Amino acid sequence: MITLITFAPSFGQIAASPFCVKAIWLLNMSGEDWQREDSTDPRNMPKQKLPAIRVDGQVIADSDNIRAFLESRGADFDGGLSEMEKGSRAFIRMAEEHIYFHNVLARWGDDDVWPVIRDTYFAQIPKPLRGFITGKLRKNLLTGMKTQGLGRLSAQERLERLEPDLQAITTRLWQGPFLFGDMPTAADASVAPMLAGLRATPGNGLAKMRIAGDRMLCRYIDHCQNMLDMPQVYDVTSTAVSEPLCA
Incomplete structure (x- = not known):
């Protein structure tokens, strides 16, 4: 096991x-x-x-x-995809090497959101020490984000940088409920969690509100969660998708 x-x-x-x-x-x-x-x-x-x-x-x-x-061990996460569609690796890299860092800054970089993140992620640290310990962790992380580049941008500038990625995802979703057809592939397992993480972030940050207000992206996130969160829900023989959880 x-x-x-x-x-x-x-x-x-x-x-x-x-x-x-x-x-x-x-x-x-x-x-x-x-x-x-x-x-x-x-x-x-x-x-x-x-x-x-x-x-x-x-x-x-x-x-x-x-x-x-x-x-x-035999898993085929891109079964049925053409050689061209297997370029979905580019979507995976977009999600994991770009959209992910928008998640990080939405949670660790927003002074209004940070206290909620701190007290959720680090609840096991006693309160008298929590602020001191996590403050150092946050400072180091945000220094790294400035080195990476996104940490140098304002929230509005980051949203403008994120928008082309969201448009690329939306364009694919006009073809079906998932990025490459009627069933989820490895690309969905990378892209949807990044979008879902932004949508679930506390507060009303610009990136969160952009995704939460997009009917197609919300439907996509909900399709993936409904089908893949629990193993008994995922059925490789079925193309049925349940109704979205958000408008």
Whole structure:
């Protein structure tokens, strides 16, 4: 049995990190038997981050490595896609190397949102120490975001930078309920959690409100969550999709 080590649920999401959501969805899509182990401290993991899986005495960290492991056991996350459609890897990189950092700044960089994030993510730290410890973590993270580049932009500038990505996703969704047809693929397991994370972020940040106000993106997020959050919901023989949860 595979054990997924993941962050706990938060803000209505099945896990606090979109990469953990991705791993959950890939496991459900793979048909493997697995169990969940929630953790608040990834420092003992091989990459010092989550998600990771424990199987046959070894620990495999990083969602891409988890995907590769599942594919080595026969999972086909892009079944039925043409060679051109397998360019969906570009959507995965867009989501994980760009949209993800908008998530980070929406949660860690907004002074109004940060207290909620701090007290949710770090509830295990006693209150007298929580502000001091997490303040240093936040400062280091935001310094890294300035090095990355997005941290140098205003919220409005970041929204303008995000908009072409959202338009590219919307263009694909005119073709079907998922990015590449009637059934979810690996691209959906990366893109939808990033959008869902932004939509679920506390407060009324610009990126959150942009996604929450977009009927097509909301429907897409809800389709993915309805089908992939729970293993018994996903049926590779069916193309039926339940109704969206938001207008």
